[in-house]
Amino acid sequence: MGKKLRIIHTNDLHSHFENWPRVKRFVKQRQVADGEECVLTVDLGDFMDRWHPLTEATNGQANIEELNTLHYDAITIGNNEGIGNGKECLNHLFDYANFDVVLANLFDKTTLLRPKWAQPYKIMTLNNGLTIAMIGMTAPFPLTYAPNGWDVRDPLELLPEFVNELRPQVDVLILLSHLGIQADYTIADEFPQFDVIIGSHTHHLFPNGEKRNSVQLAAAGKFGRYVGEVELHCNDTHITSAARTFSIEEMLAYPEDEQQITKWALKGHEQLAKLTVGYLPYPLTNDPQLYEHSLIEEALDAVRKRGATDSAILNSGLFLESLPVGRISQDQVHSILPHPMHLIRVRLQGKDLIRMILEMEKNRLFLSHYQMVGMGFRGKIFGQIRYLGISYDATNHQVYWQGKPVDEQQNYSFTTVDHFMFIPFFPTIEIAGDVTFLFPEFIRTVVGNDLQKKFPLT
Numbered sequence: 001m002g003k004k005l006r007i008i009h010t011n012d013l014h015s016h017f018e019n020w021p022r023v024k025r026f027v028k029q030r031q032v033a034d035g036e037e038c039v040l041t042v043d044l045g046d047f048m049d050r051w052h053p054l055t056e057a058t059n060g061q062a063n064i065e066e067l068n069t070l071h072y073d074a075i076t077i078g079n080n081e082g083i084g085n086g087k088e089c090l091n092h093l094f095d096y097a098n099f100d101v102v103l104a105n106l107f108d109k110t111t112l113l114r115p116k117w118a119q120p121y122k123i124m125t126l127n128n129g130l131t132i133a134m135i136g137m138t139a140p141f142p143l144t145y146a147p148n149g150w151d152v153r154d155p156l157e158l159l160p161e162f163v164n165e166l167r168p169q170v171d172v173l174i175l176l177s178h179l180g181i182q183a184d185y186t187i188a189d190e191f192p193q194f195d196v197i198i199g200s201h202t203h204h205l206f207p208n209g210e211k212r213n214s215v216q217l218a219a220a221g222k223f224g225r226y227v228g229e230v231e232l233h234c235n236d237t238h239i240t241s242a243a244r245t246f247s248i249e250e251m252l253a254y255p256e257d258e259q260q261i262t263k264w265a266l267k268g269h270e271q272l273a274k275l276t277v278g279y280l281p282y283p284l285t286n287d288p289q290l291y292e293h294s295l296i297e298e299a300l301d302a303v304r305k306r307g308a309t310d311s312a313i314l315n316s317g318l319f320l321e322s323l324p325v326g327r328i329s330q331d332q333v334h335s336i337l338p339h340p341m342h343l344i345r346v347r348l349q350g351k352d353l354i355r356m357i358l359e360m361e362k363n364r365l366f367l368s369h370y371q372m373v374g375m376g377f378r379g380k381i382f383g384q385i386r387y388l389g390i391s392y393d394a395t396n397h398q399v400y401w402q403g404k405p406v407d408e409q410q411n412y413s414f415t416t417v418d419h420f421m422f423i424p425f426f427p428t429i430e431i432a433g434d435v436t437f438l439f440p441e442f443i444r445t446v447v448g449n450d451l452q453k454k455f456p457l458t
Contacts, residue, residue, distance in 0.1 A: 002235035003128045004037035005172060006030075009230070011044035011200035012222040014080065015052035017264045019224030020066060021257040022248055026227055027070050038126040041070060044200035045078030045138060045178035050442070051338040051378040053268025053331065059089050062264070064097050072099040074122050076136030076176040078201060082106065083141065084340045086440035087149040091115060102136030102176055105158055107151040121162060123170065130234060132172040135162050139179055139201050144342070144418070147437040155179060159191060167193045171234055174198065181219070188212035195239055196230055209243025216241040224248065272331035277448045278455035284323040286336070288316035288384035295319055295336070299443070300388035302450030307345040307415025307438060310389050310402060313360075314416060317372065317383030318443070327457065330448065337444035338378045341417045347434040351408040356428040357392055357399045360385050363425045375422045390414070417443055 008030050010023065033039045048063040050056045055063055060081070067075065085093060094101055094117040104120035107113060114120065121135045137155040145152040167173055172195050177184050180202040188197055189212065196216045199206075203222035209230070210217040220228035226245040233240045284295035291297060296316055304312040321336045348356060367382040391400045399406045406412065418437060421429045429435065441449075 002233050003130050003171075004035075005126065005128075005130055005132070005232040005234065006033075006037050006039045007174070007196065007198070007218075007230040007232075008039065008041045009044060009198045009218060009220060009228045010042075010047075010224065011178075011198075011220055011228075012046045012078065012203055013224045014046055014049035014222065015055045015063065016049075016223040017052065017054070017066075018261050019248055021260055022251040022253055023224045023227055024066070024070060025254075026246065026251040030227070030229065031070075036128055038128050038130065040073045040124075040126075040132070042134070042176055042198065043067065043072055043075040044176055044198060045076050046080045046200065047075070047078075048084070049080050050084055050340050052265070053272055053334060054264050055268070056334055057268045057271035060085065060093050061096070062268075064093065068096070068098045073124070074100045074102045074134050074136070074176065076103050076178055077101065077106075077118075077138050078178045079139050079141060079144075080340065082138055082150070082152070083144045083148065083342075091117065093117070102134050103138060104135055104162060105137050105140060105153045105155050106145070107153065109146065109149050109151045112151065121166060123166070130172060131170040132174060133166040133170040134174045134176055135159075135166070136176040137179055139183075143435070144437055147439045155183070155187070156190070159187065163191055163193050172196070172232060172239065177201075180204075184217060184219075185212060188215040188217060191215075195232065196241065198228070198230065205245065206243060207245050209241075216243055218243040220245050227251075269331050272334055273329045275330040276457050277328045277330055277333055278452045279327050279457045280323060280325050280451075280455050283325045286316065286319035286322045288386065295323055296386050297388070298451065298454075299447045300386060302447045303343060303415045303417075303443070304388055305450065306343055306441070306446045307413075309345060309413045309415045311412070311414040312388045312416060313385065313390065313414055313420070315367070315383045315385055317377075317379045317381045318417070320379055328451065328455075333444050333448040333451075337442075337447060339376055339417075339419070339443065340378070341376045341419050341443050342441070343415055343438040343443060343446060344418045344421060345413055345415050345436040345438060346421075346429055347411055347413045348428070348432060349408070350406045350410045350412060352428055352432040353401075353412050354399045354406055354408065355432075356426055357390065358397075359426050359428060361392055361394065367425065372423075376417075376419045 048060040103118040175197045181204040184199040199219040205221035220226040300312045
C-alpha cells in the first residue's frame with residue numbers, strides 16, 4: 001500500500017491580510033491527517049510586505065505571529081523579508097517563531113556564516129516512517145543583499161553538494177524555492193534527484209502541478225488567493241505524486257472575517273499615527289503639474305541629499321496622496337509612500353546620461369498613465385517623470401545639468417529609487433550606470449526624516 005505524505009503550501013502573501021482569515025481556516029482544516037498519511041505545512045516566503053501598516057508598525061512581527069498560529073513545519077524567506085528589512089531587523093524577525101527557517105544560500109557578509117536563525121535544510125522522520133529533507137533557497141539579488149550586509153549565493157552552485165549529501169539519506173527530497181518559475185525549471189532539469197519543487201517568487205500558478213524531468217512542480221500564485229497541496233505515495237521502489245491548488249473562492253468566509261481584517265489595519269494605523277514626523281505650515285501637494293508647495297519637489301530634495309548628489313529623478317505616481325497642513329505622522333508618510341523601495345546613486349558618463357534622459361522623454365507620455373504592478377511599486381500608475389537639477393529642451397533635443405549643457409565626456413551622478421533600475425523602460429541605468437544601493441532606508445524614511453528636519457514639531 002505504501003506510505004502517504006501530503007504537503008500544504010502557501011507563498012507570496014505579501015501581507016494581504018484580507019485573504020488570510022479564509023486561508024488560515026482552510027489550512028487548519030487540511031492539516032488534519034487522513035488515515036495513515038502524514039501532513040507537512042510549509043511557506044515559500046514573501047509572507048510579509050511593508051505596504052501594510054501593521055507589518056510596517058511591528059517590523060513584521062505581526063506576520064510571524066500569524067504564521068505561528070498554523071504551526072508551519074518549515075518556511076523559507078523571500079526578498080521582502082531578506083531585502084525589505086534591514087539586517088538588524090531581519091536578524092530578530094524570527095526570535096519568537098515556532099517554526100524552522102530553511103535557507104541555504106544566505107550568508108553574513110562579515111562572518112561568511114549562515115545567520116543563526118536559519119538552517120540550510122531540515123531532515124524529518126515522519127510518524128509513518130518516511131524520512132524527508134527540505135532545502136530552502138531564496139532569489140539571489142547580490143546588488144541589493146550586499147549593501148545590506150549579506151552574501152547571497154547562486155543556488156545552482158550550492159545544490160550539488162546538498163543533493164549529493166541528502167539524497168542517499170531520505171525517502172523524499174523537497175526544494176522550498178523562492179527562486180521563480182524559470183529557476184525551478186532549470187533545477188528540475190539539472191537535479192532530477194528532487195521529488196518535489198514547491199515554487200514561488202514569480203507568483204506563478206500551477207492549478208494541477210507540472211511534471212518536469214520526473215520532478216513534481218507545485219506553485220500557488222500570490223496574495224493568498226490559492227493554497228496548494230502536493231500528495232506523495234511512496235513504496236519501496238518508486239514515488240507517485242500529484243499537485244493541486246484550492247482557490248480562495250472555494251473557502252468559507254465568516255462574517256467576523258471583515259472585522260478581523262479591519263482590526264489588523266487599524267492597529268497598524270494607530271501605532272504609526274502615534275509617531276510624529278513634523279508640523280507642516282502649509283499643505284504639500286502631490287499634483288505633478290504644481291511646483292509650489294510640492295510634495296514631489298520636497299522628496300526630490302530629500303532624495304538628492306541622501307544620495308549626496310546634485311540631482312534627483314522621481315516619478316509622481318510614487319506619491320499616493322498629498323500632505324495636509326498641521327501635524328504629520330508616520331502613518332501619513334507610510335500611506336503616501338507605501339513602496340518597499342530603496343534609493344540608488346547612479347553615475348553615468350555624459351553621453352549615457354543624455355541617452356537615459358532621451359529614454360525617459362520617449363516614454364514620458366506612455367508612462368504618465370501606465371498602470372504599474374510589482375517590482376516594489378505599490379501605487380497605481382507610474383505618473384509623470386520629475387527632474388531636480390536636470391532639464392530637457394525638447395525643441396533642440398538638448399539635456400542640461402544645473403542649467404548647463406551636458407558634457408558627453410564628463411561623469412554625472414544623480415539619486416533615484418531602485419525601481420528605475422528594475423523596470424524595462426530605462427535600460428541605460430543598468431547597462432551603463434555605476435549603481436550604488438543606499439541602505440537601509442526606504443524612500444518614505446528618507447522623505448520623512450527630511451520633513452522632520454525642515455518642519456520640526458515645536
